[in-house]
Each structure stands twice: as C-alpha cells, then as structure tokens.
Amino acid sequence: MEGEQDHPLLVRARRLATDLLAPAAQRVDRDGLPAAHLDALRTSGLLGASAPQTYGGSGVPEAVARDIQETLATGCCTTWFVQAQHQSPLRLLAASDGPAKERLLPELASGRLLAGVAYAHVRSFPWVPVRATAERGGWRFDGTVPWYTGWGLNDVMLLAGIDADDEVVLAFAGTGEERGLRASEPLRLVAVSSSRTVSLRLDGLWVPPESVVLRTPRERWAGTDLAHAANVSPAVFGVAEAALRVLEETGTEAAMTAHGLRTEVATVRRQAYALADHPAPDHVVPERTALRLRALDLLRTVTTAAVVAGGGRTTGLDHPAQRLARESLFLLVQGQTAPVRRAHLASLASGSKPAASS
Structure with missing residues (x-):
C-alpha cells in the first residue's frame, strides 16, 4: 500500500541501505562486518520495528517489517543476515508471557541488546544435537549447535534443546565467557562469511528458569516452523x-x-x-x-x-x-x-x- 511505502522506518531503512550498506557491501564481504553497521541499526529503531510500542518498539504492520528486511538485504546481505537473527527472539518474546519478556523485550526492542538464534538444529530430529535437561531448578544444555551467527557481535542468544519428553525448550543465554559454552573459529562460508558464524559446544551450560521463554511439544514446534519456512x-x-x-x-x-x-x-x-x-x-x-x-x-x-x-x-x-x-x-x-x-x-x-x- 502507498501509505506503508511512506512509513518513516521504511524510509529510514532505504536511506541506510543506500548511504551506508550498499557502498560498503564489497568491503564487508571481504574484510568483515564493521561495528558502524550494527551501531547504525541499533540507533535507527529498525531492530525493534516489529516489537510492541508498549515495550519500546514501533509495532509496524507486517508488510512494513517485511519491506524493511528486503531493503536491508538489497544494501548488504551480510548485515541483513546478522540483524535478521534478532527478529525471531524479539517476536517470540512479544508473543510470550513471563519474566524473560519483561526483562529482555525492552532491551531488544531498543537495540540496547542484539540477539542471535541457536535453534535450527531442532529440525534435525530424530537426531538431537542439543539435549535439554531439567537441573537445579533451571535447565542444562549439552551437545553441539552446528550453526550460530553473530558470535562476538550479538549480546544474547535464543538457545533450543530437546528434553527427554521430546519437548523443545527455548531459553535465553549469554554469549560471553559462559561456563559450559565454547565457540569454534568462524566458519568459512561461500557467502556472508563476515557474519561471524560459528559452531557452539555446550557442556553443561545452565540457564535459570526465568530465562526459559517457551516449552512446547516438538511436533507442534515443527508444524509452526514448517509453515513459516x-x-x-x-x-x-x-x-x-x-x-x-x-x-x-x-x-x-x-x-x-x-x-x-x-x-x-x-x-x-x-x-x-x-x-x-x-x-x-x-x-x-x-x-x-x-x-x-x-x-x-x-x-x-x-x-x-x-x-x-x-x-x-x-x-x-x-x-x-x-x-x-x-x-x-x-x-x-x-x-x-x-x-x-x-x-x-x-x-x-x-x-x-x-x-x-x-
């Protein structure tokens, strides 16, 4: 719709893509993603475009949110890919209830925190690369995340494991020097290699109960994931x-x-x-x-x-x-x-x- 094409955030995304992302795309592909790109996204309001206004976001229509993502990819696919990781945790928190939402959603919506995702491996079932086990009132994660984008660039990750009852457990964890968490060297990829994509080794990574944002049967999660994918x-x-x-x-x-x-x-x-x-x-x-x-x-x-x-x-x-x-x-x-x-x-x-x- 014409009004949506004139949305201030979409106009801002076009300007960012034209003035900053596109001129640097070749250099980013070769040399790495500069902090300036992520800083510009953090301050632009684009990271929280889909978040509810009550939590500091803009609550834009889905069509506008989609066009923002398309515009960023036109400018620089690597920058798009890193920030795209942020959108799924943000949307999941917005649809949830509980302490994780109140603690993290305002931080993600404002861009003060940048999130990544570690859950694509759940699609490998019945192979279970990451096992989640209830322990000490929270959850312990063990195994290997084959693919995690934004290591060293984002602040928190949405991590998935499967428990003994074949339920998917989704929880937020830190991305720093966490006990039980070790990252590989950045993977060499045919494209978006500057996205700092790594594999993660989990050896007893523990998260408190208030960091869990969703527990759901794997089949239900797979159905939702299939429809989205x-x-x-x-x-x-x-x-x-x-x-x-x-x-x-x-x-x-x-x-x-x-x-x-x-x-x-x-x-x-x-x-x-x-x-x-x-x-x-x-x-x-x-x-x-x-x-x-x-x-x-x-x-x-x-x-x-x-x-x-x-x-x-x-x-x-x-x-x-x-x-x-x-x-x-x-x-x-x-x-x-x-x-x-x-x-x-x-x-x-x-x-x-x-x-x-x-």
Whole structure:
C-alpha cells in the first residue's frame, strides 16, 4: 500500500541501505562486518520495528517489517543476515508471557541488546544435537549447535534443546565467557562469511528458569516452523533487486534483459507476499513452498545474468556480480526445512521450473 511505502522506518531503512550498506557491501564481504553497521541499526529503531510500542518498539504492520528486511538485504546481505537473527527472539518474546519478556523485550526492542538464534538444529530430529535437561531448578544444555551467527557481535542468544519428553525448550543465554559454552573459529562460508558464524559446544551450560521463554511439544514446534519456512525470505527479493541494478548498469542489452526479469520478479514477489499474509497460512503451505522455489529459481537467473553480462571481469572478487551470485547460493539453503529440500530436489530432478500460482 502507498501509505506503508511512506512509513518513516521504511524510509529510514532505504536511506541506510543506500548511504551506508550498499557502498560498503564489497568491503564487508571481504574484510568483515564493521561495528558502524550494527551501531547504525541499533540507533535507527529498525531492530525493534516489529516489537510492541508498549515495550519500546514501533509495532509496524507486517508488510512494513517485511519491506524493511528486503531493503536491508538489497544494501548488504551480510548485515541483513546478522540483524535478521534478532527478529525471531524479539517476536517470540512479544508473543510470550513471563519474566524473560519483561526483562529482555525492552532491551531488544531498543537495540540496547542484539540477539542471535541457536535453534535450527531442532529440525534435525530424530537426531538431537542439543539435549535439554531439567537441573537445579533451571535447565542444562549439552551437545553441539552446528550453526550460530553473530558470535562476538550479538549480546544474547535464543538457545533450543530437546528434553527427554521430546519437548523443545527455548531459553535465553549469554554469549560471553559462559561456563559450559565454547565457540569454534568462524566458519568459512561461500557467502556472508563476515557474519561471524560459528559452531557452539555446550557442556553443561545452565540457564535459570526465568530465562526459559517457551516449552512446547516438538511436533507442534515443527508444524509452526514448517509453515513459516515455506515463505519466501524477503532477502531473496532484496538480493534480486541488487542484482537487477547491477544488470541495468552494465549496458543497453543487459538493461533490456533486466527489464523482463524485473517484471517476473515483481509478479512472484506480489504472489509470495499475498500468500504470506493469508489468514490461514497453514492451509497454503504447498502453494507457498512452490513460490519459494520459484523465487529462488528467479534469483539464480537474475544473479547469473549479472555475471554473464559483465563478462570475465565479474569473476574478480571486487565485482558485485560474483558476490550476489554467491549470496544466491547461500539463500538456497538459508532457513531450509526437510520438506522444502525434498520439494526443491524433486523440482530439479524433473527439470521443470516450480510453478507460481496465478
């Protein structure tokens, strides 16, 4: 809607992406994420855009929150990825009750604290990488978190484990010199390698009961997670927009290619966001999954076109086209669930493009 496109926070996100993030994206990819980017996010109000106003956030409509995420990804996918970790804990706290909400939500909404997440491993069930055990009135976590983004950049993490009753236990823990917590060296990734993604070894990490924000049967958690993961990440459209801009600036022929691709991306974006806003999203999971695959296929096409149009010079690490192509590879698997992976492999095996709904 036109009014939503003029929302002050979205205008602020566009300015931040244009003036700070995009000009530094190549340097961030090569040298690391500077503190200035996170400081700008902390002071901009964007980190708490979705948080309730009563807790210091802005309570923006979902469409505005989504566009903010897309805009940040257009500027710099690495910066987007680090701050995106903050959004899930914030939303979970906003929907919860208890001492963790009162203690942490105002800090996360204001940006005084930056949060990360350590729960993707729950999708590996029946393999249980992290076990949660009730102990001393709180919870003990043991095992390995294979993937944790923002180590040394964020202040708290939302950690998940599975207990003996197959319940998912979600609790907040510190990210400093915590007893029973050890981080690996930063992982070398094909893209967003400056996000300081590590694996975590948990050996009796204990959290008090007031830090627990949710306990729920694993099957219930998996159902909610599946419905959410079927959506297209706004970052897919953000990186696609960045690649389209590179393509448009390459020359007349490339700009003509960009024109046709931009129309197709806009169509899939409109359909994907309409389904994400469906009043009963659990009933349209197959349709949203198909659009997720279609959007990823388009992203691969757009970033490939940017590489092809620029010729051999795009293979240089100083050229944005190769970075965007690598980011498209990353987004193929970011937030992926087993059902999404199976659907994607099936579409690739059949040699047909995932169909977008009309």
